[in-house]
Amino acid sequence: MAPDLLSQEHEVGNAAGASEDRSRGGLWARVSRIERVPIPALAALALIVIVFGLANSTFLTLANMQALADQSAIPVVLAVGMTFVILMGSIDLSVEGVVAATSMVSALLVINDRTHHHLGLWAVLISVAVGAGIGAVAGLSVTRLRIPSFLVTIGTWQIGIGIAQVLFGGQPPVVRDRELLSWALKTWLGMPRLAFVALAVVLLGLWVQHMTRFGRYAYVIGGGEDIARLSGIKVARFRTLAFIVAGACSGLAGVMATSRSGQGAVANGNGYLFLTIAGVVIGGTLLTGGRGGVLHSVVGVLIMVSITNGMILVGISPYVQQSVQGAIVVLAVTATLWRLRERLRVVK
Amino acid sequence: MRRLPPTVIARSRRRAAVLSAAVVLTLTVAGCAGNGSGFTDAASGKGGTCDPKQVHLVQSGRGFENPYYVAVDAGARAFAKSVGLQNNYTWIASEGDSSKQLTQIQSLLAKYGRCTVLNVDPNDNSILPAIVTAVQRQNAWLVTQWNKPDGMTPATSSAHWVAHMSVDGVPQGYNTAKALFQAMGGKGNIVALEGILDNVPAQQRFAGLQKALKEFPQVHLLEAQTANWDQTQAQNVTQTFLTKYGDKINGVWSANDAMGLGAIEALKAAGKVGVVKVSSVDGLQQTIDDVKANNVGYVATTRSTGSVQGGFGLAIGYAAAIGKIDPAKEPAEHRAFYLTYQGIVTSQNAGSLPSPTDASGLNFNNIWSVVASPIGN
Structure with missing residues (x-):
């Protein structure tokens, strides 16, 4: 494990990418070992794009790209936050709960038909803070109370849903704030504004991953917490921070969901947990931690969203779509993790 | 889940x-x-x-x-x-x-x-x-x-x-579909958003739609997809339908209000709100408000049971x-x-119900x- 960790650190630290001492195997084997860029996931995405593009000419039109960008924006933001948690070997199952809570919070704080607040941009910041707060509860429970993240975040998921339901009170608040609504309804350069929000989050995530101690230590902690601890890294502090980052991302996603649906609703978070985790894993970020990255997760989410979109365009019967989607996910994961399978075979 | x-x-x-x-x-x-x-x-x-x-x-x-x-x-x-x-x-x-x-x-x-x-x-x-x-x-x-x-x-x-x-979902699906077709002038193309496919009310409501389609030979169903009763999924599916069929779509029939509201949001983003008509089933207050306002093309829903x-x-x-x-x-x-x-809600009666x-x-x-x-x- 140790040499692995070292070489991986080497790559993360070096902009050069694949190192020369890895020349064993063919070109694909070498290329697929580059960990900075999610080559296998990108290959899977390219394959999906080609297949759907050939099967239906609308898939590659500008209009459909807009639709894909719009549908990917929220899960991409969620996946960026989730990436840091999973890189450290933890998991955050609370996304749907946090999105539900912050969707309600943001809807009630901007101009709406239930309350008289009109905090505008402050509502966004408060929602992100609420998300970060729920993330902090999870992070501190994991690091200070030593409860597995799997259990803690089921708890914070319920807390989020509970907050949302109290605020819901039987009737969804409909947003009347034109500024917030324009995020989902207006475009820049032909692309929905929500997609630019997601892009900004991705760039910020990449910067954090590569340029900050938090981002680089995430790999070390996920690769081997004991080694990280022996090296003097304050593991607990960084792990807590990862949950706060994930919570903040979910908080922002909650605001985006409010903007997109035009209302605050408990159901606004539905379906995002599977999409986010599947995206992160398909992208090549290991659930055991230490490998992957923000870019990987983004590509993974794009794969998931493209499959759903492409199947409707191609006209696959809704009765078999679920199975087709499952089969494609299995194939994509196999392609993405092929390299590891090879590695395991060698090791055994 | x-x-x-x-x-x-x-x-x-x-x-x-x-x-x-x-x-x-x-x-x-x-x-x-x-x-x-x-x-x-x-x-x-x-x-x-x-x-x-x-x-x-x-x-x-x-x-x-x-x-x-x-x-x-x-x-x-x-x-x-x-x-x-x-x-x-x-x-x-x-x-x-x-x-x-x-x-x-x-x-x-x-x-x-x-x-x-x-x-x-x-x-x-x-x-x-x-x-x-x-x-x-x-x-x-x-x-x-x-x-x-x-x-x-x-x-x-x-x-x-x-x-x-x-x-019984059949009259609900049937009567909301008829209101939708009439708002479209009795002709044109629709897409349908279905509920969870093995769910009895979802099947009955869709059967109601098909019954209405038989009575309106000039209305064509381009495609039906499930959005599992969910607003976000319906928004995504409608968005995809809009890129697939473009201006061919004149109406969206939805098996419940949550999905209908999702369709409305997708139409808003595509700049087609009001042009493409929407109908759904359930009678949520928010849908009734939209039907009453009569400005987003929401034609009908059913009365809440x-x-x-x-x-x-x-x-x-x-x-x-x-x-x-x-x-x-x-x-x-x-x-x-x-x-x-229980009857349907249209812009005519929405104010008095x-x-x-x-x-x-x-x-x-x-x-x-x-x-x-x-x-x-």
């Missing part, structure tokens, strides 16, 4: 209800002690002999994050008030968890005994036999909504399972508990039936007034 967790509202209400219920229990025990001879009647399958003032009413559904259950609760409360039992009413939220629902029902039965009237929306079919057994054991009274396993009916299983009521199901469900169970009716002697169509069709949570118009004098047609096995 369907509908989730602890509604804090429901929980705190439940706690309040449990406290008040504890008081009522003492009264009930005192009350029952007076006419002890009545106990055996209930067991033999005849109508109940409960003191009308000692009956405890229980309404069980998923949770208040779904406005439908807010309407159910409103109807149930209206009935409780009409018989002076507003302090003997408990709402319990299953939060989509079948085993939780069963546990809640068993606890309340243990507490209130044979004079409990339950109006239950079972979380799924498979849990119903266990609920019926629990009710029968206590000789209490049960009415069920929406879901029951095929081949199991009140008439053939137990006198204490007084009745089962559901809503929630308050009728909540109010009349309890009313029928209550009638059995106090011996006003003997379930075993009621005709089959009173034991398992579809509700009378009561809100879905306004149950003041319900008249409980004739409990069978809501029966439309029997449900077969």
Whole structure:
């Protein structure tokens, strides 16, 4: 494990990418070992794009790209936050709960038909803070109370849903704030504004991953917490921070969901947990931690969203779509993790 | 993974209800002690002999994050008030968890005994036999909504399972589709958003759409996809339909309001709101507001059935508990039936209809007034 960790650190630290001492195997084997860029996931995405593009000419039109960008924006933001948690070997199952809570919070704080607040941009910041707060509860429970993240975040998921339901009170608040609504309804350069929000989050995530101690230590902690601890890294502090980052991302996603649906609703978070985790894993970020990255997760989410979109365009019967989607996910994961399978075979 | 967790509202209400219920229990025990001879009647399958003032009413559904259950609760409360039992009413939220629902029902039965009237929306079919057994054991009274396993009916299983009521989705899907087609000028192309495909109301509503399509040969169904009753999924599917078919789409038929609202959001983003007409089923307040405003192309929804199901469900169970009716002697169509069709909401009548949570118009004098047609096995 140790040499692995070292070489991986080497790559993360070096902009050069694949190192020369890895020349064993063919070109694909070498290329697929580059960990900075999610080559296998990108290959899977390219394959999906080609297949759907050939099967239906609308898939590659500008209009459909807009639709894909719009549908990917929220899960991409969620996946960026989730990436840091999973890189450290933890998991955050609370996304749907946090999105539900912050969707309600943001809807009630901007101009709406239930309350008289009109905090505008402050509502966004408060929602992100609420998300970060729920993330902090999870992070501190994991690091200070030593409860597995799997259990803690089921708890914070319920807390989020509970907050949302109290605020819901039987009737969804409909947003009347034109500024917030324009995020989902207006475009820049032909692309929905929500997609630019997601892009900004991705760039910020990449910067954090590569340029900050938090981002680089995430790999070390996920690769081997004991080694990280022996090296003097304050593991607990960084792990807590990862949950706060994930919570903040979910908080922002909650605001985006409010903007997109035009209302605050408990159901606004539905379906995002599977999409986010599947995206992160398909992208090549290991659930055991230490490998992957923000870019990987983004590509993974794009794969998931493209499959759903492409199947409707191609006209696959809704009765078999679920199975087709499952089969494609299995194939994509196999392609993405092929390299590891090879590695395991060698090791055994 | 369907509908989730602890509604804090429901929980705190439940706690309040449990406290008040504890008081009522003492009264009930005192009350029952007076006419002890009545106990055996209930067991033999005849109508109940409960003191009308000692009956405890229980309404069980998923949770208040779904406005439908807010309407159910409103109807149930209206009935409780009409018989002076507003302090003997408990709402319990299953939060989509079948085993939780069963546990809640068993606890309340243990507490209130044979004079409990339950109006239950079972979380799924498979849990119903266990609920019926629990009710029968206590000789209490049960009415069920929406879901029951095929081949199991009140008439053939137990006198204490007084009745089962559901809503026929065919006229709902049919009439909203007709309103949609008329708004489109009787011709053009539509896409359809279906509910969860193996769900009976989803199938019935879609059958209603197909029936309407036969009557409008100039209206074509381009494609039908499921969005699993979910607003976000419906928004994505509609967005994809819009890129696939572009300007060919003149209307969106949706099997429920949440998906219809998702379609509206997708149309807004595509700049086609008002141009493409939308119809759906359920009667959520938000949809009614859109239909009334008549500015986003939302043509029609159905009237909410929630308050009728909540109010009349309890009313029928209550009638059995106090011996006003003997379930075993009621005709089959009173034991398992579809509700009378409640009509649709269009821009013409949206302003004059009561809100879905306004149950003041319900008249409980004739409990069978809501029966439309029997449900077969």
